[in-house]
């Protein structure tokens with residue numbers, strides 16, 4: 427797949443705070459790449475450097491091999507929301523398309539079609555201040571894609587949206603990728619990221635911790651956990667092989683298993699004396715991997731970047 431964006435050894439400091447250190451990743455045509463990390467990890471700083479809102483102290487950012495930012499080929503939904511308040515929806519969409527040198531007739535056609543798809547049909551002559559927050563966010567999203575960008579950067583696109591609108595955004599983002607757009611998406615909604623992203627880049631304290639294919643990352647970091655509901659004593663469960671840690675909520679116990687455990691073999695070795703009303707075995711989710719990294723748990727320690 428063709429590489430649209432390459433971030434190579436990006437570093438950026440604010441006074442003595444290193445917000446990004448030696449950050450490298452790429453985004454390819456037709457993929458959705460997640461940029462993840464706890465609050466303050468350095469995601470927005472990385473995105474702002476890509477967008478040319480600030481400049482790297484070190485490292486380079488290139489677009490299809492060129493360091494100049496091809497502004498008319500990039501779409502950007504910033505974390506900070508806001509459009510000109512007393513301007514009509516259609517006027518603002520056409521104005522932003524024009525800034526990207528996009529033909530007016532085509533922009534109008536696309537604006538009407540997207541307004542319809544986002545349940546905003548008939549609102550083209552309403553002013554932005556008449557819209558609800560979620561409706562305004564939809565217009566801002568449309569403004570980021572009106573000019574058919576080749577690279578789309580979405581900073582927290584789902585925040586503040588109801589579940590139906592989230593689904594709409596999700597489907598639209600997916601279909602843009604299917605049509606070849608390279609997408610860099612920052613989000614704290616791990617379930618959505620897990621469902622829709624092809625690759626991910628996770629950072630913490632300004633540094634890269636995890637980078638790779640979603641399936642590979644899950645295989646590498648998502649150990650099994652076994653949930654047992656029954657009248658058991660925690661000391662019996664602690665004695666089971668390959669149990670790294672246990673969480674207890676009354677009679678429900680979640681056993682986090684060590685890496686490389688073979689689930690079927692492990693289950694076969696459970697003692698007959700165990701009381702089981704319900705039992706399930708699953709891989710931990712991206713949400714749990716994220717929490718481990720953010721709280722500097724076992725995955726984060728193993729990756730070894732936290733002491734740097």
Ligand SMILES: Nc1ncnc2c1ncn2[C@@H]1O[C@H](COP(=O)(O)OP(=O)(O)OP(=O)(O)O)[C@@H](O)[C@H]1O
Pocket residue numbers: 440443444445463464465466467468469470471472
């Ligand atoms: N303009 C600035 N001046 C000083 N420090 C800044 C500035 N922008 C960001 N920082 C600091 O850089 C670090 C990274 O911030 P950044 O906004 O990139 O994080 P983030 O991953 O986007 O977080 P969030 O999920 O909360 O949006 C933080 O410690 C923040 O305080």
